[in-house]
Amino acid sequence: MKLFPEDRREWLKTLYRVPLGVAVLLIAMAGVAVFLSWMPGDSYEGELPELTGEQRALSERLRTHVEVLAADYPERNFTNVEQYRGAEAYLVGELKGIGYEVTFEEVENAKGARNIIAEREGATRPDEVIVVGAHYDAEHTNPGADDNASGTAGVVELARRFAERTPARTIRFVLFVNEEPPFFRTENMGSHVHAQNARERGDNIVLMMSLEMLGYYDDAPGSQRYHSFLKYFYPDRGNFIAFVSSLGNRAELRRSIAVFREQAKFPSEGLAAPEGFSGIDLSDHMPFWNADYPALMVTDTAFLRNTNYHKETDTPDSLDYERFARVVDGLEPVVWEWAKE
Secondary structure (H helix, E strand, O other): OOOOOOOHHHHHHHHHOOOHHHHHHHHHHHHHHHHHHOOOOOOOOOOOOOOOHHHHHHHHHHHHHHHHHHHHOOOOOOOOHHHHHHHHHHHHHHHHHHOOOEEEEEOOOOOOOEEEEEEEOOOOEEEEEEEEEEEOOOOOOOOOHHHHHHHHHHHHHHHHHHOOOOOOEEEEEEEEOOOOOOOOOOOOOHHHHHHHHHHHHOOEEEEEEEEEOOOOOEOOOOOOOOOHHHHHOOOOOEOOEEEEEEHHHHHHHHHHHHHHHHHOOOOEEEEEEOOOOOOOOOOOOHHHHHOOOOEEEEEOOHHHOOOOOOOOOOOHHHOOHHHHHHHHHHHHHHHHHHHOO
């Protein structure tokens, strides 16, 4: 029997059948979960519409980026300098081909690979910055198609969407090195270096959006897992994209997912939880929190769904590029919502 049935009468019957102390605990858990999970708008339900021509072209470009990174440079990390720099060169070439000037940020222990930065300067409020970022390194010897060639590809394609637009605020696209172990949560994370440099310069970053694994989806019942009691409040099928933040960034999260739900015909869920809550800080947005910048993560929920996480099976053929394209397409108006002001 589910602890939190959708039918309210069944919920009340459930409470009557359990001891008072347990009932109070269930009510408290329900209240906490509603506070953490309530988001504006409705997650898309039903059959996904046919891809548009632009979405189909986007899908193929995303596939190409993932295949190059995961197949040609599967060991793109500090253990393989040639592949790390090769991945950097490919990404720089793509961004320059779109029309961006590219700059670099040196990171200690990255073996010569660097953070890659491309900006679309704001027209009226250029000192206010939106950062859209992802790490392009892979864990150990694993190809890292979803983790995180997918997020990297998403950043490149969002950069393409804004290459000829004129935002009010500056949009900064950043591809980070050294997110994976042994550098995670250390000063050698590329995102840590960027966030600290930004803070020292006095950059006014109004939002950082980390794209962390965007390409894996599963419609099977039970394919989506959760930490602790969240399983009672979220779907058990891994067919949605998640927006995740700390409670301190709840307003930014709610504004972002509201736009996504309004514009994208794709299922979405949101969670704003205390910073110590398990799993919500496991990407490049975390160093921005530490530097006192607002930040959120967009993710397919990583190891809570993708059984290929940090394995040799995290290969390009394991991703769903049509749904991946729908997500990236839906993120464009989210970025624009923040950049147009």
